[in-house]
Amino acid sequence: MLDRVDVPSDLNAALETLAGCRAGAILSGGTLLMPEINTRATGLTTLVSLKKLDLAGISVSGTRVTIGATTTLDAFGRDERLALLKPVVESIASPPVRNMASVAGNLFAAQPYGDLAVALLALDAEVEIAGPKGKRQAPVSEIVKKGVAADEIVTALTFDLPDGGSWFYAKTMRRNTNSAAIVCVAARVQVEGGVVKSASIALGGAGPRPLRVPSVEAALVGKPLDAESVTAAAAKFEADCEPFTDAYASAWYRTRVIPVHIRRALVGA
Amino acid sequence: MASRIVTLLVNGTPQEVIVRPGTTLVSVLRDQLELTGTKRGCADGSCGACSVVVDGKAVRSCLIPAETVDEAEVTTVEGITPVGGLGPLQEALVEGFATQCGFCNSGMLMVATALIAENPDPSDADIMRAISGNVCRCTGYHPIIRAIRDAAAKMRGAQQIAAE
Amino acid sequence: MDDHIPSETSGETLDRSYFSDENQHDFKVVGQPSPRLDARGHVTGTTRYFEDNHFRGTLHIKVCRSKRHHAKLTRIDPAPAMNVPGVVRVLTAKDVPANWYTVLRLINVGPNDEPVLAEDSVRYLGEPICAVVAESEAAAIEGASRVQVDYEDLPVVLDVEEALKPDAQIVNPVHGKNYFEYEGHPFRRIRFGDVEKGFAEADHIFEHRYQSRPIEQAPVETTGCIVKPEGDGRLTIYSDTQACFFTLDNTALILDVPTAKLRVVGGTVGGGFGGKVDVMVEPLACIAAMLTNRPVKFVYDRAEEMQVSSPRAAERIYIKDGVMKDGRIVARKMTFYIDSGAYSRHTPYGVTKASAHVPGPYSIPNVWADCHCVYTNRTPSSAMRGFGVTIGDFALESQMDRIAKTLGLDPLIFRLKNAYRDGDTKAHRKKVEGAALIEVIQRAAELVGHDLPEEYRKMSSVKREAK
Numbered sequence: 100m101l102d103r104v105d106v107p108s109d110l111n112a113a114l115e116t117l118a119g120c121r122a123g124a125i126l127s128g129g130t131l132l133m134p135e136i137n138t139r140a141t142g143l144t145t146l147v148s149l150k151k152l153d154l155a156g157i158s159v160s161g162t163r164v165t166i167g168a169t170t171t172l173d174a175f176g177r178d179e180r181l182a183l184l185k186p187v188v189e190s191i192a193s194p195p196v197r198n199m200a201s202v203a204g205n206l207f208a209a210q211p212y213g214d215l216a217v218a219l220l221a222l223d224a225e226v227e228i229a230g231p232k233g234k235r236q237a238p239v240s241e242i243v244k245k246g247v248a249a250d251e252i253v254t255a256l257t258f259d260l261p262d263g264g265s266w267f268y269a270k271t272m273r274r275n276t277n278s279a280a281i282v283c284v285a286a287r288v289q290v291e292g293g294v295v296k297s298a299s300i301a302l303g304g305a306g307p308r309p310l311r312v313p314s315v316e317a318a319l320v321g322k323p324l325d326a327e328s329v330t331a332a333a334a335k336f337e338a339d340c341e342p343f344t345d346a347y348a349s350a351w352y353r354t355r356v357i358p359v360h361i362r363r364a365l366v367g368a
Numbered sequence: 369m370a371s372r373i374v375t376l377l378v379n380g381t382p383q384e385v386i387v388r389p390g391t392t393l394v395s396v397l398r399d400q401l402e403l404t405g406t407k408r409g410c411a412d413g414s415c416g417a418c419s420v421v422v423d424g425k426a427v428r429s430c431l432i433p434a435e436t437v438d439e440a441e442v443t444t445v446e447g448i449t450p451v452g453g454l455g456p457l458q459e460a461l462v463e464g465f466a467t468q469c470g471f472c473n474s475g476m477l478m479v480a481t482a483l484i485a486e487n488p489d490p491s492d493a494d495i496m497r498a499i500s501g502n503v504c505r506c507t508g509y510h511p512i513i514r515a516i517r518d519a520a521a522k523m524r525g526a527q528q529i530a531a532e
Numbered sequence: 533m534d535d536h537i538p539s540e541t542s543g544e545t546l547d548r549s550y551f552s553d554e555n556q557h558d559f560k561v562v563g564q565p566s567p568r569l570d571a572r573g574h575v576t577g578t579t580r581y582f583e584d585n586h587f588r589g590t591l592h593i594k595v596c597r598s599k600r601h602h603a604k605l606t607r608i609d610p611a612p613a614m615n616v617p618g619v620v621r622v623l624t625a626k627d628v629p630a631n632w633y634t635v636l637r638l639i640n641v642g643p644n645d646e647p648v649l650a651e652d653s654v655r656y657l658g659e660p661i662c663a664v665v666a667e668s669e670a671a672a673i674e675g676a677s678r679v680q681v682d683y684e685d686l687p688v689v690l691d692v693e694e695a696l697k698p699d700a701q702i703v704n705p706v707h708g709k710n711y712f713e714y715e716g717h718p719f720r721r722i723r724f725g726d727v728e729k730g731f732a733e734a735d736h737i738f739e740h741r742y743q744s745r746p747i748e749q750a751p752v753e754t755t756g757c758i759v760k761p762e763g764d765g766r767l768t769i770y771s772d773t774q775a776c777f778f779t780l781d782n783t784a785l786i787l788d789v790p791t792a793k794l795r796v797v798g799g800t801v802g803g804g805f806g807g808k809v810d811v812m813v814e815p816l817a818c819i820a821a822m823l824t825n826r827p828v829k830f831v832y833d834r835a836e837e838m839q840v841s842s843p844r845a846a847e848r849i850y851i852k853d854g855v856m857k858d859g860r861i862v863a864r865k866m867t868f869y870i871d872s873g874a875y876s877r878h879t880p881y882g883v884t885k886a887s888a889h890v891p892g893p894y895s896i897p898n899v900w901a902d903c904h905c906v907y908t909n910r911t912p913s914s915a916m917r918g919f920g921v922t923i924g925d926f927a928l929e930s931q932m933d934r935i936a937k938t939l940g941l942d943p944l945i946f947r948l949k950n951a952y953r954d955g956d957t958k959a960h961r962k963k964v965e966g967a968a969l970i971e972v973i974q975r976a977a978e979l980v981g982h983d984l985p986e987e988y989r990k991m992s993s994v995k996r997e998a999k
């Protein structure tokens with residue numbers, strides 16, 4: 100049961116509280132953590148809210164984007180400079196949840212949530228983390244896989260904004276809006292001289308965490324970005340994926356449709 | 369256990385409440401301020417019945433520890449009800465038969481209030497997106513969408529008259 | 533997302549082109565829009581649902597539930613829960629005066645087969661074992677998680693047909709077999725004409741299997757109640773039940789008190805759809821209120837609503853039809869396996885409804901149905917919008933479409949050919965009255981621009997056309 104909810108206005112104070120408490124957790128938008136606290140015996144005694152830490156905000160210099168950890172999905176979706184990524188944000192939950200949910204929180208969402216994390220994975224985002232020993236940086240792939248230490252706080256995310264032609268995103272749901280992913284595909288594919296020069300493809304709904312599919316990526320490089328070569332490359336997904344069963348889809352179904360959705364995301368129907 | 373005083377501006381009235389750690393905003397509104405128009409449906413953000421407007425944004429009051437909204441401005445269904453009458457959204461819901469069991473109505477109203485404040489002329493698609501997280505299990509979505517559309521039109525009309 | 537919501541069509545008065553001799557009344561209300569009396573309360577948030585009653589000092593209940601589908605309980609130790617600050621009491625089966633849930637006894641269907649709190653065994657995942665009463669919801673949740681329960685696992689039956697095999701594990705010892713007995717029969721039976729003769733005469737035989745899963749009503753307001761002890765020794769029960777008198781009678785029986793000791797305040801339901809007719813929360817809240825002399829609230833959380841509130845039963849249905857070349861169905865045989873879960877609740881009654889609905893809204897001269905009400909180690913099923921009938925209709929109408937498609941018949945004409953009419957005898961020997969299938973199909977065809985030949989446009993439920 101909770102016996103303390105702190106709302107510090109200073110990062111160091113937040114870090115100190117976290118380091119000093121027995122069973123504490125960071126509270127950002129609360130859209131994942133609060134359902135747990137409301138309904139289960141979590142064992143948590145302390146929450147450290149990031150609300151007043153001044154970690155929200157978006158800055159863009161050239162193509163380099165830096166997003167503060169507590170920036171809400173709503174604010175992300177409204178930023179015209181990030182219009183290309185708006186479909187990612189709008190595919191998540193509903194407006195009132197997006198008004199609360201933070202970008203950093205999405206990195207820690209259990210699958211099949213974590214759609215923004217899938218996109219950030221395809222963008223090779225970097226994560227800025229503050230801890231008792233100071234600041235560090237880590238690739239988003241590492242954070243998505245391993246999380247951060249209990250006494251660390253994600254403070255920001257940075258990535259290069261892709262150009263329109265090279266960016267692909269498609270989330271397949273049971274409903275048009277406000278549903279978890281059956282499969283989520285985000286990809287950055289650069290084509291030069293008619294063939295794929297580089298490809299980074301990330302999937303949600305394909306394993307216990309959002310993941311990249313290096314086998315598919317490698318198979319696509321050097322080929323034209325067309326239905327035939329994408330179909331051939333997508334067929335290699337199984338080496339990298341561990342599809343699962345949940346209320347939205349069975350592992351069997353996800354296995355069947357992952358290559359289809361990779362193809363649809365990259366070359367349409 | 370360190371209880372704390374939280375100050376809120378609720379429907380225009382300043383309120384001070386003493387909260388135990390982790391008390392959610394919905395609980396403050398319903399159990400302490402006895403504003404029971406805001407409903408508790410799921411405690412996990414998925415039903416929308418507890419939606420209220422905090423600092424201009426529709427949010428889920430069941431997912432907010434009160435400590436984190438100290439000094440915020442909160443509007444609930446009680447706050448959009450004029451003395452002795454109904455607001456345009458409320459009127460449109462009544463006239464359009466957009467109520468059945470009634471349990472989702474407050475949440476729908478608050479989400480719609482935030483929507484129209486930001487976008488006075490929402491399309492059906494805008495309305496659908498706005499209420500996509502609010503469950504009506506009696507499945508009266510179409511009358512609700514129509515009512516929001518009608519109310520928005522009426523409010524635009526009233527604004528125009530006021531401007532002229 | 534560009535779906536356009538059409539504007540409301542204006543209220544239509546009664547369509548007199550159909551049922552011309554049925555209703556001669558001059559309607560003042562039917563066909564006229566009139567505002568709902570409760571709408572104003574709903575849109576202002578002033579309608580009072582049970583949870584809007586607020587009493588200082590209210591205690592909260594959280595139930596410790598079975599983590600097994602089927603097991604003996606070798607030990608229940610509430611002591612660790614009592615150590616949680618704020619926990620006031622833990623109720624076990626011993627605290628329940630008459631530990632039987634009795635809803636079917638009220639309508640003279642027996643026997644009692646479900647304890648309010650588990651005694652020596654649990655028979656479905658989520659079955660209540662004990663109830664933790666605490667000063668706050670958080671303390672109740674914490675307490676319920678700390679109750680120590682030791683299980684000795686028993687074999688689990690999860691499939692309706694497996695359950696009926698002779699060597700199947702018995703789910704519920706009260707019945708001693710995995711089915712509900714109907715007046716000495718192992719299932720509800722319908723026998724009308726001679727199906728075997730019908731099949732022998734038929735030009736085509738169609739046999740298919742249909743299956744549904746349990747369906748949760750999922751009301752936005754979850755099942756719950758607040759019980760307040762009054763100064764005169766009575767208990768006031770504020771409940772969101774759909775059936776105040778079920779609550780009153782069952783709770784009195786379980787508490788072993790006269791009904792005059794209880795007052796039920798209800799009738800305002802935040803969505804029920806059948807999910808709130810079983811009396812699951814009131815008895816425990818009453819017991820806690822009596823033992824503590826404090827108001828007590830017991831509300832399902834969303835997960836409980838999904839997991840343990842009784843859903844619509846899962847059904848498996850086999851249909852065999854004998855059909856003539858011209859589309860007349862001459863024989864229909866149906867076998868229902870309806871999953872009651874571990875206990876009866878309202879499902880034996882639902883199965884009776886299923887049997888009465890055979891063979892659907894069609895007049896078929898030879899009909900046979902075996903309708904099994906089966907016990908398994910799953911969540912007990914109960915009422916939900918047209919229970920007993922809805923899934924049968926899904927199966928029947930799917931079957932009708934399949935037959936029409938195979939025989940190359942227009943699916944509406946195929947239905948019209950077989951539609952029941954006023955005066956026909958249904959398979960359960962009732963005379964059909966007020967049939968409207970033909971008129972509904974005719975009007976639907978018209979509305980979607982589906983041309984029906986003259987003879988089908990002239991058909992009527994009231995009169996059979998001369999041959």
Ligand SMILES: Cc1cc2nc3c(=O)[nH]c(=O)nc-3n(C[C@H](O)[C@H](O)[C@H](O)COP(=O)(O)OP(=O)(O)OC[C@H]3O[C@@H](n4cnc5c(N)ncnc54)[C@H](O)[C@@H]3O)c2cc1C
Nearest residue numbers: 127128129130131132192200201204205207213214253413
């Ligand atoms: C109804 C509903 C629908 C949803 N639909 C979707 C969906 O479609 N797609 C989707 O991706 N998600 C969905 N979500 C999940 C969730 O809203 C998002 O994933 C959101 O981005 C989580 O962010 P948060 O700030 O609310 O997280 P919180 O609940 O605040 O935190 C989540 C976890 O991350 C940790 N954490 C948060 N911030 C930091 C930080 N800065 N440093 C270190 N740790 C941190 C917390 O300790 C906690 O363990 C949905 C949620 C709800 C309630």
